[in-house]
Amino acid sequence: MKRLDVALGERSYPIFIGRNLLAQAELWVSEIAGKQAAVVTNETIAPLYLAQIRQQLEQKEVCETILPDGEQYKTLETLNQIFTDLLEANHNRKTTLIALGGGVVGDMCGFAAASYQRGVDFIQIPTTLLSMVDSSVGGKTGVNHPLGKNMIGAFHQPQCVLADLSLLDTLPEREYAAGVAEVIKYGLICDAPFFDWLEANAEKLMARDGEVLAEAVYRSCQNKAEVVAEDELESGRRAILNLGHTFGHAIETAEGYGSWLHGEAVATGMVLALQLSCRLGWIDASLVERATSLLSSCNLPVEPPKNMNVEQFLLLMGRDKKVIDGRLRLVLLRGLGEAVVTSDAPEQDVVAVLRTAGVAP
Amino acid sequence: MKRLDVALGERSYPIFIGRNLLAQAELWVSEIAGKQAAVVTNETIAPLYLAQIRQQLEQKEVCETILPDGEQYKTLETLNQIFTDLLEANHNRKTTLIALGGGVVGDMCGFAAASYQRGVDFIQIPTTLLSMVDSSVGGKTGVNHPLGKNMIGAFHQPQCVLADLSLLDTLPEREYAAGVAEVIKYGLICDAPFFDWLEANAEKLMARDGEVLAEAVYRSCQNKAEVVAEDELESGRRAILNLGHTFGHAIETAEGYGSWLHGEAVATGMVLALQLSCRLGWIDASLVERATSLLSSCNLPVEPPKNMNVEQFLLLMGRDKKVIDGRLRLVLLRGLGEAVVTSDAPEQDVVAVLRTAGVAP
Numbered sequence: 001m002k003r004l005d006v007a008l009g010e011r012s013y014p015i016f017i018g019r020n021l022l023a024q025a026e027l028w029v030s031e032i033a034g035k036q037a038a039v040v041t042n043e044t045i046a047p048l049y050l051a052q053i054r055q056q057l058e059q060k061e062v063c064e065t066i067l068p069d070g071e072q073y074k075t076l077e078t079l080n081q082i083f084t085d086l087l088e089a090n091h092n093r094k095t096t097l098i099a100l101g102g103g104v105v106g107d108m109c110g111f112a113a114a115s116y117q118r119g120v121d122f123i124q125i126p127t128t129l130l131s132m133v134d135s136s137v138g139g140k141t142g143v144n145h146p147l148g149k150n151m152i153g154a155f156h157q158p159q160c161v162l163a164d165l166s167l168l169d170t171l172p173e174r175e176y177a178a179g180v181a182e183v184i185k186y187g188l189i190c191d192a193p194f195f196d197w198l199e200a201n202a203e204k205l206m207a208r209d210g211e212v213l214a215e216a217v218y219r220s221c222q223n224k225a226e227v228v229a230e231d232e233l234e235s236g237r238r239a240i241l242n243l244g245h246t247f248g249h250a251i252e253t254a255e256g257y258g259s260w261l262h263g264e265a266v267a268t269g270m271v272l273a274l275q276l277s278c279r280l281g282w283i284d285a286s287l288v289e290r291a292t293s294l295l296s297s298c299n300l301p302v303e304p305p306k307n308m309n310v311e312q313f314l315l316l317m318g319r320d321k322k323v324i325d326g327r328l329r330l331v332l333l334r335g336l337g338e339a340v341v342t343s344d345a346p347e348q349d350v351v352a353v354l355r356t357a358g359v360a361p
Numbered sequence: 362m363k364r365l366d367v368a369l370g371e372r373s374y375p376i377f378i379g380r381n382l383l384a385q386a387e388l389w390v391s392e393i394a395g396k397q398a399a400v401v402t403n404e405t406i407a408p409l410y411l412a413q414i415r416q417q418l419e420q421k422e423v424c425e426t427i428l429p430d431g432e433q434y435k436t437l438e439t440l441n442q443i444f445t446d447l448l449e450a451n452h453n454r455k456t457t458l459i460a461l462g463g464g465v466v467g468d469m470c471g472f473a474a475a476s477y478q479r480g481v482d483f484i485q486i487p488t489t490l491l492s493m494v495d496s497s498v499g500g501k502t503g504v505n506h507p508l509g510k511n512m513i514g515a516f517h518q519p520q521c522v523l524a525d526l527s528l529l530d531t532l533p534e535r536e537y538a539a540g541v542a543e544v545i546k547y548g549l550i551c552d553a554p555f556f557d558w559l560e561a562n563a564e565k566l567m568a569r570d571g572e573v574l575a576e577a578v579y580r581s582c583q584n585k586a587e588v589v590a591e592d593e594l595e596s597g598r599r600a601i602l603n604l605g606h607t608f609g610h611a612i613e614t615a616e617g618y619g620s621w622l623h624g625e626a627v628a629t630g631m632v633l634a635l636q637l638s639c640r641l642g643w644i645d646a647s648l649v650e651r652a653t654s655l656l657s658s659c660n661l662p663v664e665p666p667k668n669m670n671v672e673q674f675l676l677l678m679g680r681d682k683k684v685i686d687g688r689l690r691l692v693l694l695r696g697l698g699e700a701v702v703t704s705d706a707p708e709q710d711v712v713a714v715l716r717t718a719g720v721a722p
Contacts, residue, residue, distance in 0.1 A: 118516055
């Protein structure tokens with residue numbers, strides 16, 4: 001087992017990475033301070049792993065919430081179900097929420113923990129590759145609004161994260177690939193040697209080879225933890241983690257949450273961001289080619305959906321959180337492993353890149 | 362004008378107390394960091410003061426949300442209206458929310474500010490005495506759940522609070538009295554000389570005498586600010602501010618939010634808490650008599666509603682946030698100005714006090 005510490009002062013916490021961690025109560029049940037614990041999961045994950053969790057928690061007063069599965073349920077209304085269950089079970093301010101699921105469950109359970117009685121503890125047990133390498137590190141929690149993704153939420157750090165790689169054994173192929181998109185992102189934004197390593201190990205990674213997978217998760221979490229530790233509340237550098245996300249959010253919003261997976265939208269968004277970086281003369285066309293080819297070989301989409309037009313892209317990108325005082329802020333590359341946050345990209349170049357990628361005017 | 366600073370490290374902020382402050386843009390408009398501002402108010406306050414606010418904000422890009430008036434609308438659903446308006450107006454993370462209203466508007470606007478894009482600035486302009494002396498100091502924000510009051514929320518400090526006493530000119534008598542209940546509370550829990558002063562000035566205070574009112578607001582905010590500064594996240598001493606609130610919450614929940622005003626429920630709750638303190642031998646009957654008589658002379662209810670029974674009280678008190686690991690924690694007095702948080706009150710004494718106060722078995 002590997003252990004990684006996210007350094008955030010008094011909000012610091014460990015991430016445990018390895019196989020069969022769920023069974024090791026000393027790792028995570030020990031983090032529950034009170035007598036009460038509430039498991040939040042979804043209808044897909046519950047039949048697979050809820051029994052194991054229950055077994056570990058038999059000394060606790062446990063309440064369970066099983067949410068419907070899917071990004072389209074990441075709403076205030078679904079969130080309220082968690083509050084109702086907690087209140088019906090008389091859970092107090094010393095309760096600990098346990099997020100057992102992917103990013104949607106983690107984001108909702110985390111926001112529920114941030115807001116229930118103005119804040120209680122929570123533990124993350126991610127069940128997807130995406131949530132292991134992305135949403136379980138950094139404390140971002142929240143729900144969607146019909147007018148924008150992740151528009152309602154809080155920064156709330158967990159007590160610990162249990163990245164139990166055994167849980168990925170049941171993950172469908174398409175979701176696994178979506179997680180790989182974020183893994184590749186870390187190489188692109190801040191870790192060139194990791195990008196090279198991923199090119200060399202792409203086949204093994206897609207075959208879920210134990211050692212390669214553990215290393216990919218560890219290195220991804222390490223990169224993210226370093227960036228987050230520098231800038232917990234995203235006032236500056238942390239925004240580089242959003243490479244591909246402004247384009248990606250536009251795709252997710254236009255297509256309706258759940259039709260494109262988050263990682264898929266980010267993959268295509270990263271290709272567009274690299275194409276724009278290249279058009280501005282900041283990176284070579286060969287790097288765009290390498291990244292596109294790596295993403296493609298990992299079964300990820302690299303072209304925007306056919307039914308969107310340029311106007312729609314610009315409108316939805318303008319509503320993204322990365323916009324400050326009306327100027328479109330984007331994460332672009334100055335080289336491999338060198339992401340920058342910039343408001344310097346002229347709109348006409350954004351349009352040109354979208355048009356070249358086949359987006360209708 | 363008086364100025365009071367709430368000392369909370371980098372989250373410190375000033376409270377301005379005086380008449381005609383709304384017109385002084387240098388006090389509060391200067392606190393708006395970006396180009397956007399969003400006013401959240403309700404349908405009762407909007408016709409009275411919204412035009413004045415608009416005038417001061419003419420240099421800003423302003424969005425307005427007018428909520429229905431009443432505690433029964435302090436819900437996640439109403440909160441969502443604020444998010445919808447912000448998103449439709451394309452407000453970004455640099456926007457500043459302005460709460461123009463009483464405690465309900467302040468709590469909802471504050472929670473919206475805590476949660477919109479994971480946190481934006483906000484300014485409080487309380488329009489009731491209760492919100493000036495209580496909910497605008499201390500950073501507690503949130504909404505109610507059908508199963509409990511203030512169960513969903515966040516700690517989020519404003520940039521500044523503008524306690525413009527002119528705004529109280531239009532406040533109905535019953536709501537004014539409800540605010541006086543919290544003023545009296547500060548005397549009881551931590552400021553004996555203030556309690557004596559209130560007894561001497563009760564008539565002038567109820568007549569809204571300018572100087573007496575300014576002093577009462579200043580002294581209340583000062584007391585609250587001191588308690589909050591010691592314990593921002595309510596892990597200990599801050600709980601003394603809840604004198605009368607556990608009994609009071611039970612009354613508000615049983616009667617339905619909005620039927621008893623918060624301050625009214627707290628007034629009766631304080632009488633019950635003092636009766637219990639007396640029964641435990643901690644304070645003299647004469648203090649219970651003095652407090653009851655002062656509250657009564659300020660037109661506040663001092664007896665629990667006739668339609669509640671003991672079982673209902675205990676059940677609803679048990680669901681209050683002040684309960685830790687199943688033991689009922691109450692704020693009681695050890696003397697005038699000496700509140701303590703205790704789990705020592707036997708349930709049989711709570712029952713006896715309720716029965717003596719006329720509550721059915």
